[in-house]
């Protein structure tokens with residue numbers, strides 16, 4: 001028996017209203033009752049899952065109630081009760097968004113059955129909406145972490161470029177997040193319901209790049225026992241992300257240019273042209289300008305790709321993003337890899353900020369993951385740092401060097417450091433910081449509410 005479900009019964013006849021209410025209550029639903037539309041609408045913000053309303057309600061009809069209610073709460077399910085087995089009223093009700101209708105006199109079994117179904121449908125719809133929302137978040141801009149000025153410029157460019165169908169060229173060193181940007185472009189475009197297909201040219205043997213992209217017909221070459229769809233065809237109606245486009249051999253660059261210009265391709269070994277509807281987003285970590293100068297990358301292809309470009313700066317040029325990336329990864333790694341929750345000591349954060357990160361964000365994430373797996377305590381300290389980072393971290397001016405990062409992050413680091421040095425004694429930490437214990441408590445609460453410090457940090461939040 002389902003107990004979940006809040007139902008509002010709207011019926012002007014006292015006897016019928018009481019009877020329906022009684023049946024549904026005995027089935028375990030939470031039931032509210034109203035004798036007219038005005039009273040019914042006063043429940044609109046009360047988390048009602050289902051409204052059961054008589055079609056005839058006096059001044060405002062059940063149909064009007066349905067329209068007015070849906071305007072405020074479009075997700076609520078509606079069942080209309082009609083005195084006549086009038087198909088017209090039922091059709092109108094369904095058109096206006098009702099889930100179903102019941103004819104009077106009400107059969108209790110039928111009522112319960114339809115109510116259960118309506119509520120189950122609502123729960124399913126909510127789940128789907130939730131999933132969709134989570135997916136949008138997973139692939140949208142939310143996945144790209146960054147607050148630095150260069151990253152703000154990247155976000156603005158993505159937002160401007162996403163809705164237009166132009167080719168986009170993403171430039172940046174390895175591990176700077178080029179694929180994330182390509183996905184965000186796709187998921188913020190009108191193609192988002194179409195496929196997102198990624199191909200990394202550097203990872204495909206040069207003899208197979210052409211068939212990988214354009215497909216091949218049966219018998220095109222030894223081993224081609226079947227027709228194979230290329231990546232362009234797979235991405236039809238969506239976006240094709242070509243990573244490491246700088247690795248294209250010259251002979252193939254001309255073919256790629258032709259496909260980009262005509263959106264027509266010929267599978268390897270085939271004779272018939274194929275039209276595709278694909279938006280191309282390309283990326284490279286190479287210096288294409290230089291390649292054009294040296295004659296290893298076609299100038300015409302370069303300009304064709306470069307209609308809009310997004311430049312992802314290396315992590316060492318946006319060190320103010322490091323603390324929020326660290327916070328993001330600590331949480332993400334704990335959730336996805338089921339490791340214990342950790343935080344980093346201020347010394348480790350300082351080493352991170354001063355390390356040049358040749359592998360950029362990917363390297364930072366990997367370093368954190370291995371530290372989290374190997375560390376003993378809850379706090380990652382200098383002892384947990386890989387040697388490379390410990391030795392390679394270059395302080396610009398000794399101990400007092402203050403890294404470039406938002407003031408609020410610096411403040412948080414200072415507070416966490418004082419707490420650590422005071423053995424988590426808040427009175428002592430507040431004295432060191434020359435602030436009141438209340439201010440310290442307030443700040444810790446704020447950090448906890450924003451998930452900036454783990455909720456399990458009770459030892460820090462406990463009364464000193």
Ligand SMILES: Nc1ncnc2c1ncn2[C@@H]1O[C@H](COP(=O)(O)OP(=O)(O)OP(=O)(O)O)[C@@H](O)[C@H]1O
Pocket residue numbers: 143144145146172173174175176177178179180181243285361362365
């Ligand atoms: N700004 C960011 N916010 C969150 N995660 C990021 C960010 N930038 C990169 N990452 C993460 O770093 C890793 C590498 O990112 P991605 O594959 O997009 O980089 P890339 O530039 O395409 O690398 P490559 O050129 O080597 O293919 C991924 O795990 C990605 O989720």
